[in-house]
Amino acid sequence: MTTPKHLLHLAWGFPPSRAGGVYRALATVNAFAAAGWDVTVVTASRETFERYTGADTSLEALVDPRVTVRRVPFDWPAQDTDIRGYSALRVALPPVWARLRRLADEVPFPEASYGPWRARLAAAARAVHAEHPVDLTLATANPHVTFAAAHDLRRAAGVPYVMDYRDAWRLDVFSGATTASAHSRVGRWERRLVADAHEVWFVNEPIRAWHREQYPHAADRMHVVANGWDPSLLEVPLVHTPRPGPGLRLAYLGTVTPKVPLAELIAGWRLALADGRLPAGSTLTLGGHLGYFAVPQGTLAQAVADAAADGVRYVGPVAKADVSRFYADADALVLALGSGRYVSSGKVYEYVAAGRPVVAVHDPRNATTDVLAGHPLVARVEQVTPAEVARALGEVPALVAAAPEHADTLARLGLAYRRDAQLAPRVAALGAALDGKHA
Amino acid sequence: MSTRTVLVVASPDTSDQAVESLAAPLRAAGGDVTVVDLRAPGTRTATGRLAAALSGTTASWSAARRVTAAQRAQLRDAELVVAADRTAVPAVWRTRRTNPSAALVNGVPAGQRVLAGRR
Secondary structure (H helix, E strand, C coil), X not given: XXXXXXXXXXXXXXXXXXXXXXXXHHHHHHHXXXXXXXXXXEEECHHHHXXXXXXXXXHHHHCXXXXXXXXXXXXXXXXXXXXXXXXXXXXXXXHHHHHHHHHHHCCCCCCCCCHHHHHHHHHXXXXXXXXXXXXEEEEEECCCHHHHHHHHHHHHHCCCEEEEECCCCCECCXXXXXXXXXXXXXXXXXXXXHHHCCEEEECCHHHXXXXXXXXXXXXXXXXXXXXXXXXXXXXXXXXXXXXXXXXXXXXXXXXXXXXXXXXXXXXXXHHXXXXXXXXXXXXXXXXXXXXXXXXXXXXXXXXXXXXXXXXXXXXXXXXXXXXXXXXXXXXEEEEECCCCCCCCCCHXXXXXXXXXXXXXXXXXXXXXXXXXXXXXXXXXXXXXXHHHHXXXXXXXXXXXXXXXXXXXXXXXXXXXXXXXXXXXXXXXXXXXXXXXXXX | CCEEEEEEECCCCCCHHHHHHHHHHHHHCCEEEEEEECCCCCCCCCCCHHHHHHHHHHHHHHHHHCCCHHHHHHHHHCCEEEECCHHHHXXXXXXXXXXXXXXXXXXXXXXXXXXXXXX
């Protein structure tokens, strides 16, 4: 009988965190556990998510019981909401306080807020390896400090590591701009990390292509491991609750970040309602957090509140256990995303699996467009403007009427985008590669 | 029993409707909510990064100075004081002198968490 291989997964966000990247981390560790690996996760403390990003405790039940989770304390002064603990400098001159804080954070590792976590994370990784030798480390970013800890363990004990980029570090996926030069501290770190990595994963081909150009010597170790929808989080086929009136029910689910074109969406919604392109009484329900963090982003909250009179409802965060119900109450879904050809969405896979018409309110060049290419019920905008959003929303009544005849196509499309289908090939390949190494 | 909660609003960009939508979740979480409105009429946050940082900072100082005696009494008697926006933070921070026991928090979600913990 062979000894199971041991995976160390380094992830800042892990259940009960409700951040978007958590679903990928959750699915990854479950996939390795299902493939027979021993899996240990090193992540931030539960309190971190309760205090700073919001927590969804229903997610913890979805972690494979064979997975061991070790939690490391994480301090995040910039997101601390206890005003009583604020210094006079922070209150009087917040920009100065923030600048000094950032400089201090970046001493151990060039990443604001997360740099100070490197020492604790690396120590925890070494402790796991000392107790139960690790065969492979898989670090997921952002934050990228997890890569540094994986690198530290490789240097200390020779453990190979995989870098799993959910976005990019030196590339702004929205603007396409390079955020740090190759000669900067970030650039030098990334070059070293990529050079020593066993594999490097990306969520879409445009991001991989950018990195292949930057690091051609590592191109053959770079792979696309796309996101997908999680069968444990969505009950398909979804039921369709009956409409209470003549209006259509549109819905958006996801974190509303400042990159989401909320203003254009709401303005377009008002236009489409005002000129009758959408039937009177239609509603747009927004579910999810407003902003990434606990500290409020007032402009988003205000924009949503001001639109209440036009049928826009904000229902707050939706626990994962309630997601199927949320989609069941929708006739069509609105996919509002930031612009940029490198932008990928985890949510789009869930939208496909939900089997509803989709209004794609995003730059047509972004990577999500490819995922929706085979979807027969998509209303696309050519540009993210209120007029274009209104035009796309105007297609919704016809798409909703046509939905029943496309049910089989949508079901097949949904199956292709299951998360486990994306992960399984890489999990198998890594197992085989390590077997070859040990043979 | 409901928790005496003061919601401090100071950003000139916050509309009356938005103030109500900020207070509603605190009420739903069990807060007996009073709004302390420190918004300066007729002003808007400057555009541009540096100008916005400067105007935001000075606006927050001015807002803290606009607290009236009646509002100060409300802050002193509160069990929970919530800064609805960044501009309100200095006014809430000053409350620590007159009210040593209240929870002083930044943001409605943090206020909701405090209220949830007291249920």
